[in-house]
Amino acid sequence: MAWLRALGSYLPARVVDNAELAPLVGADPTWMLSSTGIEERRFAAPDETVATLGIAAARDCLAAAGIPAADVGMAIVSSGSAERRFPGPASSIAAALGIAGKPAIDLPMASAGGLFAIALAAQLTRAYGHVLVVASEIMSRVVRMDPAGRDTAILFGDGAGACLVSPDTGFAEVVDAVLATDGDFAEALRLEFDAPLHMDGRAIILQASRKLPRAIGELLERNRVLPTEVGTYLLHQANLNLITRVAQAVGAPEERFFRNIARHGNTSSASLLIAAAEWWRGMGGTLREPIVLAAFGAGLNWGAVLAK
Amino acid sequence: MDRQTRIVEIVKRVAGKPIDPAPEESLFESGTLDSFTLADLVTALEGEFAVKIPDADLTPRKFDSVARIETYLQSRS
Numbered sequence: 001m002a003w004l005r006a007l008g009s010y011l012p013a014r015v016v017d018n019a020e021l022a023p024l025v026g027a028d029p030t031w032m033l034s035s036t037g038i039e040e041r042r043f044a045a046p047d048e049t050v051a052t053l054g055i056a057a058a059r060d061c062l063a064a065a066g067i068p069a070a071d072v073g074m075a076i077v078s079s080g081s082a083e084r085r086f087p088g089p090a091s092s093i094a095a096a097l098g099i100a101g102k103p104a105i106d107l108p109m110a111s112a113g114g115l116f117a118i119a120l121a122a123q124l125t126r127a128y129g130h131v132l133v134v135a136s137e138i139m140s141r142v143v144r145m146d147p148a149g150r151d152t153a154i155l156f157g158d159g160a161g162a163c164l165v166s167p168d169t170g171f172a173e174v175v176d177a178v179l180a181t182d183g184d185f186a187e188a189l190r191l192e193f194d195a196p197l198h199m200d201g202r203a204i205i206l207q208a209s210r211k212l213p214r215a216i217g218e219l220l221e222r223n224r225v226l227p228t229e230v231g232t233y234l235l236h237q238a239n240l241n242l243i244t245r246v247a248q249a250v251g252a253p254e255e256r257f258f259r260n261i262a263r264h265g266n267t268s269s270a271s272l273l274i275a276a277a278e279w280w281r282g283m284g285g286t287l288r289e290p291i292v293l294a295a296f297g298a299g300l301n302w303g304a305v306l307a308k
Numbered sequence: 309m310d311r312q313t314r315i316v317e318i319v320k321r322v323a324g325k326p327i328d329p330a331p332e333e334s335l336f337e338s339g340t341l342d343s344f345t346l347a348d349l350v351t352a353l354e355g356e357f358a359v360k361i362p363d364a365d366l367t368p369r370k371f372d373s374v375a376r377i378e379t380y381l382q383s384r385s
Binding site: 035182184200201202203204205206207209210211241242245 | 336342343344346347350363364366367368
């Protein structure tokens with residue numbers, strides 16, 4: 001099918017901990033931590049954009065892969081927080097990297113965009129060679145930073161991740177993917193052009209608690225892999241409590257679910273790739289057991305990818 | 309045990325609190341349930357009443373009180 005070749009990430013320098021954010025949104029830092037598992041997140045500097053974050057993550061990924069940008073055949077860029085209607089950040093990122101004359105496609109899909117981009121890239125490597133997946137988000141600019149926006153402001157952070165998907169070699173072969181969309185709950189999580197992010201947290205958690213384990217279960221069952229045979233689950237870092245629930249529902253030890261949400265918060269579609277990049281750097285080179293990547297978000301869109 | 313009593317017992321078990329909610333009392337506003345225990349409640353209701361609750365019905369409003377839960381379960385039976 002295709003291979004995961006390398007990963008990269010970029011996080012803005014500014015760290016915003018719960019103690020700093022709490023008075024802005026009228027929240028108690030202890031409650032912020034217990035309800036989300038988040039201790040701190042990063043906020044982009046005023047001169048940073050979704051594109052500049054994505055460029056930094058892409059460069060980190062390509063350097064790790066040892067592949068020059070000129071060899072990339074396509075770029076797919078996911079973002080739900082891009083600054084304008086069009087063009088999206090994909091063309092700017094491709095231009096800055098020097099990927100000239102190759103298609104660069106925007107995937108305006110919050111939360112699950114990184115996962116969907118990897119699944120699409122795996123289908124496109126035969127035609128385009130190396131496909132560079134980038135997910136970049138500046139969520140701190142789309143949430144309401146006052147008590148009325150408390151429940152969303154405490155969750156989100158900024159950052160970018162990248163993954164090179166290659167046709168011939170890599171550390172893990174993408175063997176299957178389950179992707180799904182349910183537009184019946186499209187209004188539950190949305191970002192209009194003239195309003196801050198809206199999230200019906202109860203509806204989203206309820207839907208995610210059911211749909212995400214089901215997708216992972218379907219993926220594993222049809223590939224005859226037991227949940228306990230998966231070495232690492234790499235999930236969209238939405239909320240620590242949700243990751244715990246998914247682990248219980250899937251029937252795999254919670255410690256196999258990689259978590260970095262305490263340090264970065266929920267960086268929407270970037271979170272899966274940032275988590276995967278951090279896990280990959282510490283992995284030690286040789287993959288011994290299958291991995292599952294999974295995400296859920298606005299749309300509703302969700303899914304899971306199996307690689308081994 | 310009637311249906312409403314069985315629902316209250318499930319709510320108590322899922323919430324892990326010795327509560328006795330009035331039928332119309334909001335389980336969210338009272339702090340009995342949160343986003344995560346709501347998911348547990350739905351799973352427990354499916355097991356107790358042998359019903360499959362489709363994703364399309366998974367709106368928090370349907371499960372906001374014992375009375376609403378009872379109304380929903382009646383519609384499914």
